[in-house]
Amino acid sequence: MSLAGRCVLIDDSGGHHLYLFLIDCVGNPSQTILLNVTSWYPGIDETCVLQPNDHPFIQKKSVVAYEYADLLEEWRANILLRDGTFQPPIDPTLLLKIRQGLCESDQIPDEVKEFYQKYCT
Numbered sequence: 001m002s003l004a005g006r007c008v009l010i011d012d013s014g015g016h017h018l019y020l021f022l023i024d025c026v027g028n029p030s031q032t033i034l035l036n037v038t039s040w041y042p043g044i045d046e047t048c049v050l051q052p053n054d055h056p057f058i059q060k061k062s063v064v065a066y067e068y069a070d071l072l073e074e075w076r077a078n079i080l081l082r083d084g085t086f087q088p089p090i091d092p093t094l095l096l097k098i099r100q101g102l103c104e105s106d107q108i109p110d111e112v113k114e115f116y117q118k119y120c121t
Contacts, residue, residue, distance in 0.1 A: 003032050003077060005095045008084030009057065018057045020090055021077065022069075022099060026119040030074040033112055035098065036065045048101035054094055057087050064098055067107035071115055 003021035010019050022033040037050060040061040048064040072080070090098070102108055102116055 005089040005092065006081070007055070007057070007087040007089055008080055009087055010080065010084045016085075018055065018087060019080070019084070020095075020098070022095075022102065023116070023120055025074045025077065027115070031071050031115065032074065032077050033102075033116060034070045034072050034077070034080070035102075036068045037062050038065045039063075045105055045107045047105040047107070048098055050094075055088070055090060064101055066102060066105040067109075069102070069108055069112040071112055 002024055004024045005020065007018055007020045009016045018037040020035050020037065022035055025032045037055075037058065038044075040046075040049065040063050044063055045066055046063060047066060050058050050062045050064065052058050052060060099120075102113070103121075
């Protein structure tokens, strides 16, 4: 299943947040990387700043919250797609910027960074 760039709204403890799938599922077991977009505030990781024109859901300056990056097995990704609210996909150019940010941010959990380096670089 093609997941890279797909977006869903998920109602989590902080309200509705935009989540995006960074890559298609790879590996054994088959996994993807899920990232969260959150509102910008002073002191937050600014590796990848997003503006309102970057995606229809984004209404104010936001960032990719790399510190919350998560590896998801394919079956969990399917549940999120089923239960979340569909959003338009991320533009391919923006997806590339977000991927570059994953390599640059010092906030990425080690297991996510290692997975990305193993399968995607």
